[in-house]
Amino acid sequence: MSSDDEARRAAERVARDSYGRLVAFLSARTRDVGGAEDALAEAFAAALRFWPTDGVPDNPDAWLLTVARRRQTDGLRRRQTRSAGEATVKLIAEEIEETRYEAGTIPDRRLALMFACAHPAIEAGMRAPLILQTILGLTAKDIASAFLISPATMGQRLVRAKTRIRDAGVPFAIPETADLPERLGAVLDAVYAAFSKGWTHSRTPATPELAGEAI
Amino acid sequence: MRYMMLIHHDEAALAKAPPSLWSDYAAFNEALAKAGVGTTGERLEPSSAATTVRVSAGKTGVLDGPYADTKEQFAGYFMLDVPDLDAAIAWAARCPSSQYGSIEIRPLYVAKGDWKQ
Numbered sequence: 120m121s122s123d124d125e126a127r128r129a130a131e132r133v134a135r136d137s138y139g140r141l142v143a144f145l146s147a148r149t150r151d152v153g154g155a156e157d158a159l160a161e162a163f164a165a166a167l168r169f170w171p172t173d174g175v176p177d178n179p180d181a182w183l184l185t186v187a188r189r190r191q192t193d194g195l196r197r198r199q200t201r202s203a204g205e206a207t208v209k210l211i212a213e214e215i216e217e218t219r220y221e222a223g224t225i226p227d228r229r230l231a232l233m234f235a236c237a238h239p240a241i242e243a244g245m246r247a248p249l250i251l252q253t254i255l256g257l258t259a260k261d262i263a264s265a266f267l268i269s270p271a272t273m274g275q276r277l278v279r280a281k282t283r284i285r286d287a288g289v290p291f292a293i294p295e296t297a298d299l300p301e302r303l304g305a306v307l308d309a310v311y312a313a314f315s316k317g318w319t320h321s322r323t324p325a326t327p328e329l330a331g332e333a334i
Numbered sequence: 335m336r337y338m339m340l341i342h343h344d345e346a347a348l349a350k351a352p353p354s355l356w357s358d359y360a361a362f363n364e365a366l367a368k369a370g371v372g373t374t375g376e377r378l379e380p381s382s383a384a385t386t387v388r389v390s391a392g393k394t395g396v397l398d399g400p401y402a403d404t405k406e407q408f409a410g411y412f413m414l415d416v417p418d419l420d421a422a423i424a425w426a427a428r429c430p431s432s433q434y435g436s437i438e439i440r441p442l443y444v445a446k447g448d449w450k451q
């Protein structure tokens with residue numbers, strides 16, 4: 120097997136196993152899901168460029184996370200005011216430090232991301248598609264065919280929903296006990312919708328477990 | 335994050351509100367101050383005192399009355415500085431005005447730089 124194949128396979132495996140975990144971790148602080156996905160896509164592209172020559176790193180998740188964080192930091196520096204930018208960059212630097220200490224154990228924030236996607240402030244019909252995209256990494260095209268909407272429309276609505284998560288200040292957190300039953304219902308509805316659309320066979324074992332954790 | 339809570343009252347319902355509304359409001363104001371999340375807020379005179387100005391083709395038009403003749407009228411606002419939308423929703427639900435109309439929560443605009451939208 121050539122190192123090219125090996126690198127591509129390693130990247131595919133990480134993409135399949137860790138996509139949602141990486142997106143959730145990258146967006147937890149910034150609340151910017153779209154930005155996190157873009158940064159991660161660039162990190163995967165970098166992996167396909169470097170891994171064939173440099174070899175697959177011992178901890179591919181951590182490698183991708185570090186590259187994606189750097190992209191996010193660059194992005195924030197460009198678009199925010201100086202003071203806000205500095206604060207964010209500091210936060211991110213701290214988070215990278217934390218991650219280095221515990222290589223291989225990236226905190227799992229997927230449940231928090233699911234609660235953000237299924238927040239009552241998000242249009243009900245877009246909650247399941249958002250979870251399918253951010254947690255499982257499905258493309259707008261795949262999701263569109265399952266929900267009988269044109270891919271272009273689905274793509275636009277997903278972008279709009281992610282912008283709303285960021286701009287409205289939707290929290291990435293497991294809600295307070297008082298709100299939990301109602302909010303959990305929304306998450307489960309979205310998860311069931313996801314299953315009923317026929318994605319049961321595709322790499323979803325983590326989602327019911329995650330939903331179960333909340334109870 | 336900084337939010338504005340825009341209060342819209344059903345003025346007919348408000349006119350029938352019991353006097354306890356104002357002690358409820360005093361308690362709400364105190365809770366905001368104590369939590370350190372409420373910065374400023376103002377209450378407006380009812381919409382019967384409103385005047386609407388519109389400039390069209392260089393001509394200033396002045397109308398008596400509010401911008402839109404709807405059941406619920408803009409009545410005042412609170413500025414909040416809270417961690418996220420859930421915290422803002424919790425304060426809006428606690429606000430006595432939420433029982434006499436509706437409260438819109440809007441994040442204050444943040445310059446987006448090179449953002450797509």
